[in-house]
Amino acid sequence: MTTDDSKPFARKTPALDAALRDLVENPLAWALFLDIDGTLLDLAPTPDAIHVPAELPENLHHLSTRMDGALAIVTGRALLYADEIFQPFEFPIAGLHGGEMRGTDGHLLLVEAPTAFAILKGNLLAEAQNMPDVLVEDKGAAVALHYRLAPSFEQEVEALMRRYAKKAGPDWTLQMGKKVCELRPAGASKADALERFMANPPFRGRRPLAIGDDLTDETMFATANAMGGYSIRIGRRSAVSCARGTIQSPQDLRDYLAFAIENS
Numbered sequence: 001m002t003t004d005d006s007k008p009f010a011r012k013t014p015a016l017d018a019a020l021r022d023l024v025e026n027p028l029a030w031a032l033f034l035d036i037d038g039t040l041l042d043l044a045p046t047p048d049a050i051h052v053p054a055e056l057p058e059n060l061h062h063l064s065t066r067m068d069g070a071l072a073i074v075t076g077r078a079l080l081y082a083d084e085i086f087q088p089f090e091f092p093i094a095g096l097h098g099g100e101m102r103g104t105d106g107h108l109l110l111v112e113a114p115t116a117f118a119i120l121k122g123n124l125l126a127e128a129q130n131m132p133d134v135l136v137e138d139k140g141a142a143v144a145l146h147y148r149l150a151p152s153f154e155q156e157v158e159a160l161m162r163r164y165a166k167k168a169g170p171d172w173t174l175q176m177g178k179k180v181c182e183l184r185p186a187g188a189s190k191a192d193a194l195e196r197f198m199a200n201p202p203f204r205g206r207r208p209l210a211i212g213d214d215l216t217d218e219t220m221f222a223t224a225n226a227m228g229g230y231s232i233r234i235g236r237r238s239a240v241s242c243a244r245g246t247i248q249s250p251q252d253l254r255d256y257l258a259f260a261i262e263n264s
């Protein structure tokens with residue numbers, strides 16, 4: 001196959017081009033781990049305002065079929081919410097930044113929020129009322145405070161969440177993201193999720209390719225790299241990211257995935 005500028009993988013970064021081309025030519029050699037917000041989907045003003053392109057679920061299904069099922073979604077969203085995005089298809093998935101999982105056997109591992117955490121979320125919601133346009137996203141065993149619509153509250157949001165992280169105790173940890181500050185279960189990360197998927201068929205023995213855009217994806221990038229795979233960050237190149245390649249936008253990634261389906 002020749003590489004020219006009409007091909008989505010012609011990015012003039014030899015390692016990135018090689019990885020993307022190899023996924024097209026050898027789909028059974030790779031295991032693909034995809035983040036959702038800012039990666040598969042464009043960022044939206046609020047968590048519920050996301051637009052899911054009509055062809056995306058089916059395209060992922062086709063690609064997953066070509067990869068014999070070794071395609072997983074690894075997201076900060078609650079697993080059951082994320083599942084809805086790809087209806088009618090169901091993929092292996094990790095939610096809450098690795099805290100929740102469903103592997104290829106269909107076994108669902110969800111985290112239940114203890115009563116104390118439910119009370120804490122209620123108190124957080126009440127305090128957040130004092131910050132107009134700051135949104136609380138209740139994700140069950142995690143909670144996010146979004147300031148995309150109220151950027152001037154960034155520092156207050158962070159200070160409030162640091163206070164709540166102390167109240168929540170060691171089973172929860174603070175997760176910073178794009179215009180968001182979250183409390184999530186501490187026991188797992190996206191790296192753990194990737195490793196758990198990689199321990200079993202059809203992922204086992206393949207090269208992991210992790211694609212994401214945010215701080216939470218860095219552990220999964222590092223693990224994919226360490227396992228002899230590859231990592232791609234969506235957005236501008238960043239000196240502090242350990243992703244090995246970059247793709248500019250979710251639209252560019254979706255174009256590439258569509259190309260991979262047509263040509264693999």
Ligand SMILES: O=P(O)(O)OC[C@H]1O[C@H](O[C@H]2O[C@H](CO)[C@@H](O)[C@H](O)[C@H]2O)[C@H](O)[C@@H](O)[C@@H]1O
Pocket residue numbers: 035036037038039042043044045046047048050074075076077078137139144146148177178179180182214216
């Ligand atoms: O790991 P991801 O799948 O990327 O999830 C990370 C967080 O994404 C969501 O928030 C982000 O996307 C929103 C919709 O585009 C946007 O409004 C917000 O500013 C972003 O931070 C989601 O709401 C969070 O629960 C996820 O943890």
